[in-house]
Amino acid sequence: MVEEGDEGRGSEESPLFKLGKYAAIGLEFPSTVIGGLFLGYVLDIYFGTFPWLMAACSIAALIGAFVRLVQWLQRFSHKER
Numbered sequence: 590m591v592e593e594g595d596e597g598r599g600s601e602e603s604p605l606f607k608l609g610k611y612a613a614i615g616l617e618f619p620s621t622v623i624g625g626l627f628l629g630y631v632l633d634i635y636f637g638t639f640p641w642l643m644a645a646c647s648i649a650a651l652i653g654a655f656v657r658l659v660q661w662l663q664r665f666s667h668k669e670r
Contacts, residue, residue: 614661618654625650 602610629646633639 614658618658621654621657622647622650625653 590626620664625646625648626643628650629643632646
């Protein structure tokens, strides 16, 4: 059911919504890398392979963060068209 005034809501986003969206992107990138560092550190302590798993997980997390950043950019570029 569409209420009065809700027809154009999808076409224009509020500034607060845009701020939240960009803040989520800005926090997702470093948190992915920090998560990879932490996971690699914990695995290195468990298996005694310091620093190899930490380096491998960090590189994998960095690649994953860049892939996710490209996905976000593609999504936003399609919405602007």
